[in-house]
Amino acid sequence: MAEGRSSSERALFPDEAEIDRLIVGPGSITWELSSDVRLFLAPLYALLLQVAHPTVGAGVRDYSDFEHRPWERLLRTLDYLVLLQYGGREAAAVGRRLRELHGHMKGTRADGRPYHALEPGAYAWVHATLLETYVRAHEHFARPMTRAQVERFYAEYTGLGRLVGVRQGDLPETWDGFRAYFEYMVGQELGHNETVDRVLAAARRPAPPEVPPMPSILWSALRRPAASLSYLGGVGLLPGALRERLRIRWTRREEREFRALAAGSRALEPVLPAAMRALGPSQLRWRRRAIARGPFGHLS
Numbered sequence: 001m002a003e004g005r006s007s008s009e010r011a012l013f014p015d016e017a018e019i020d021r022l023i024v025g026p027g028s029i030t031w032e033l034s035s036d037v038r039l040f041l042a043p044l045y046a047l048l049l050q051v052a053h054p055t056v057g058a059g060v061r062d063y064s065d066f067e068h069r070p071w072e073r074l075l076r077t078l079d080y081l082v083l084l085q086y087g088g089r090e091a092a093a094v095g096r097r098l099r100e101l102h103g104h105m106k107g108t109r110a111d112g113r114p115y116h117a118l119e120p121g122a123y124a125w126v127h128a129t130l131l132e133t134y135v136r137a138h139e140h141f142a143r144p145m146t147r148a149q150v151e152r153f154y155a156e157y158t159g160l161g162r163l164v165g166v167r168q169g170d171l172p173e174t175w176d177g178f179r180a181y182f183e184y185m186v187g188q189e190l191g192h193n194e195t196v197d198r199v200l201a202a203a204r205r206p207a208p209p210e211v212p213p214m215p216s217i218l219w220s221a222l223r224r225p226a227a228s229l230s231y232l233g234g235v236g237l238l239p240g241a242l243r244e245r246l247r248i249r250w251t252r253r254e255e256r257e258f259r260a261l262a263a264g265s266r267a268l269e270p271v272l273p274a275a276m277r278a279l280g281p282s283q284l285r286w287r288r289r290a291i292a293r294g295p296f297g298h299l300s
Contacts (some may be wrong), residue, residue, distance in 0.1 A: 010166045012099070013114050020093045020157040024085060031151040031162070033145065034085050034134055035280035038265045042137035043074065044234020045286055049129040051199055052246060053192035055115040055122035061106045061195045064115075067202045077285070079291050081130070086280040094296055095164035101295055110193050124170035125185065127161045132182060136237055141265040151175050186239055192201070192246050200248065203231050232258045 014022060024030040051057040061065070066073045083094045094124045105117035117123070120248030131154065138145050145153060161171060172178045206227055233249055243250050275282065 012167060013092070013096065016160050019089065019163065022163055023025055023088055023091050024156050024160065025088065025141050026176045028156055029145075029149055030085050030156045031137060031140075031280070033149070033153065035082070035278050036138070036142045036282065037133065037276040037279055038141045038268065040062045041141050041229060041233030041261070041265060042133050042237060043077075044230050045135040045136070045236075045237040046234075047130045048196065048234060048238060048246065049132070049190070049201055050126050051194070051195040052242070053122055053125050053185075054109045054111060054113075054189075054191070054193065055117070055119055055186060057193040057195040058107055058109040058115050059102075059105050059117045061193075061198075063105050065176050070202055070206050075290070076294060077286055077297060079294060082280050083291065083296060084289065085166065086284050091160065091163050097260065097296055099165045116166075116239060119261070120167055120170050120267060124161070126165045126172075127133070127157075127166050127188075128166065128178070128182065128185075131161075131178075133237075140237065140262040141233070143266075143269055154178060165194045190242060190245070200235075203227065203234065206230075213258075229261065233260050 051060050064073070080094060081096065084091045087094065099118065102117040102123070107115055109115045115122070133152065134157070135145060135150055151174075158166075158173075162168065171188050172181050204227055232254065235243065235250065238246070238248070238255070240250075
């Protein structure tokens with residue numbers, strides 16, 4: 001596969017020896033903490049951070065059908081994450097495939113500037129939002145990471161970023177550096193656009209699952225609570241100033257509900273089974289056939 005890529009493209013990715021050093025396995029903080037079932041309250045947070053970036057928002061606007069197939073998109077995102085975090089050496093192939101899938105995504109942003117999905121800043125930002133979401137979601141919904149765990153997780157996850165083609169230096173070397181970078185991005189680079197509005201509308205009224213098809217009466221019963229939990233969890237995690245800039249109305253009642261949701265989720269800590277704290281390995285086994293049919297199915 002390396003022979004088919006240009007020398008500049010090959011330089012984006014680590015060599016075989018570095019791959020062995022960067023992949024994570026049992027005993028890593030990533031393996032232990034990145035698939036707690038309670039983190040399913042947070043995906044909207046990561047998605048809003050992503051699409052508020054002008055390049056990412058334009059790419060999703062032009063190339064995504066998330067409104068019509070939201071559950072399939074969610075599953076594909078989870079497939080990518082579980083392969084990256086629990087797939088061992090498959091993670092490197094996933095990274096090459098991810099860049100390949102984004103290579104053709106070009107167009108014009110809302111401000112009239114041309115964009116490419118592989119712009120280093122935008123591409124690194126997407127990986128950064130995942131890292132940020134894990135740490136912040138654990139803080140609110142699960143067991144907050146200690147400072148030592150956060151620093152270890154940051155080192156591991158930026159290493160995984162190298163596997164997907166995030167260049168060395170595109171993200172800060174330290175967690176403290178990342179906090180300054182994140183605050184700058186939130187304060188200076190992110191803003192409202194039409195994709196933010198579309199994502200919020202889809203979150204408030206999600207389409208029914210496509211596979212397996214769900215009876216309409218059952219979906220009618222589940223849709224409202226499912227949408228409410230997703231919305232509260234995702235929007236509640238946003239910094240208040242960013243919520244305002246994204247034109248998201250957030251009431252005192254919603255803030256109280258978010259805090260109650262977070263407290264209830266954290267209260268599960270003593271009784272949550274170990275299998276629900278690290279779903280990744282079983283999730284990978286469950287999704288193997290679907291992954292083989294999907295965008296990451298032909299890895300080499």
